[in-house]
Amino acid sequence: MRVVIAEDNALLREGLVLLLTSAGHEVAAVAASGPEVLPALLEHRPDVAVLDVRMPPGFRDEGLRAALAARAEIPGMPVLVLSQYVEETYAAELLGGGAGGVGYLLKDRVGRVDEFLDALERVAAGGTALDPEVVAELLATRKDDPVDRLTPREREVLRLMAEGRDNATIAAQLVVTERAVSKHIGNVFLKLGLPPSDSGHRRVLAVLAYLDKRFHA
């Protein structure tokens, strides 16, 4: 895949380049400051962009804004946004357009190289990768409602669905068969009163919208 990287910290930038090239991807361009990001994305139109949220010159949320601007220009352009901390609000903004191909992860997750590359591919394919911490916060603020009526296993399934995993991955992670996962998913949708939804980005949005109304596409 052709990747554009936007990261101001030289150490992390080189680490990302090394990681991606060693995994067989091509780094089309690197941007080290906020204003460089959007032109690079529009020029190279990568298969996926890996963007840091906080970048010079303002050291605020330049990377995130560039990602939103790029997706406004080219709907569905896959972006994986990395940050030292996660905010539900930012996740909602990224997923707000309704189009798939969105990732929002803590920088820590890059250390789990295989999982990170998996998330990158998922995003490039139009899927979703949402940091477990965001999902945990979304789940934590929901109380006294049907989520509490889910069995622990169903809760696990809900959590993994919200993170953007497909059935096969959920099955592998919970060490059960895909059939069992399908059954759990059916139960979750039934208990939450959601219309059945196939796997993929729509399902993620439905689940997230249920957890927090900010995610309504």
Add this chain to the structure above:
Amino acid sequence: MAPAGTTMPPRRRRIEGAPSPMRGVARYTPAGWSAHLSPPDRSPSLIGMNARVWIEWRATEQLLRAAGLALVSLLFLPVLIFTAVVALTGIGAGVVPETVLLLRRIAGFKRQEVERWTGEAVPELYVPVAGALGVRVRTALRDPATYRDLRWIAAHALYGWLLAYAAVIVWVVGALVDGVWAGGLGNRAVVLPLVGRLAALDSAWSRTLLEPSADARRSAELADRVEELTATRADAVAAHGAELRRIERDLHDGTQARLVALSMRVGLARRAYEKNPEAARKLLDDAQDQVEEALAELRHVVRGIHPPILTDRGLVGAVRALAAGSGLDVEVTGEGLEDARRPPAAVEAAAYFAVAESLTNAAKHSGSPTARVELTRTPRALRVTVRDEGRGGADDSGGSGLLGMRRRIAALDGIVQVSSPVGGPTVIEVELPCVW
């Protein structure tokens, strides 16, 4: 004579209505005086002779008390001469501060009298007479209020008598004239009301003579403010120190310790690498866990120092994010907080934590599904109001949350007001002074 320090308040008395220097200057006005005697004096034609006599009798009482005090003032003269002789001949300077304290007491009594009559306090401003003998003597002699009081007591020894005499004359004439004119013919009394005027005159003159000068009051206000700021500054420094120690502890006991453990695991993995690759792999797995935990801790510490979203989105944006994640339906309004004019970072952070704490409490305890957050910029402060429509009854004892918030706000010279009657609503108001 009472010992120094007990006869007079030990501290400089705060000026009434301090922030506005004009309030204390309010002088006697006929309106103020008549307000005290209203309604009869406001509609003089409508009152009967009996009521008129009663009103004027009260004024006379006031004047008789003034005459009594004038006698005391007169008697003070020998005391003054005695003091001067004793002090100047070197027999004992110690008598000076005691005399000054006595003088202050007499003047204090007159201040009360004037307040009683006009309903308005006469500001008082004395340098406390305390400390070693030399210091007490010097303070007593250097305090400008001493000479103001002396001026007053000399004048009062005269006008206290004169006004009382005049009142007696007015009564004699008034009894004749108004007895016929008002009592007999039912007209409006013309002579007797003069007694009230005399009492008013006594109050007005006394106020003018006893009131500290505008300059003196201004400098006293400044002194008070300096004292207050010194105290809050000390608190702020202490709070800052405690905060630094907390951060140091978090980093030292948490992150640093984890990194040391991590380094050990990597070292062990290196040793095991050749002989036992499986063990090395296990150690590296552990090491990665350690790194992730260290990072999570570090994020937590950073959030506690200054929430990153404040930097990214400003106070209103950060509070909106907070509100959205609170589990409540929260309406956030921000006035005059555009991006270009942000409050200082410490003020923003304190406001943010106050909102966070208030919303957490509202979500946990109030039972209200909604809340309102208002952020308002005032000329010299940032005001934060968090209101829910829940069951109320929140207090500091409920948890350390409110207490911690109070401390954080107090360190910045701010104020927290909690209104939470049982049955609700709960309103938490925070005001943080800052220059924009």
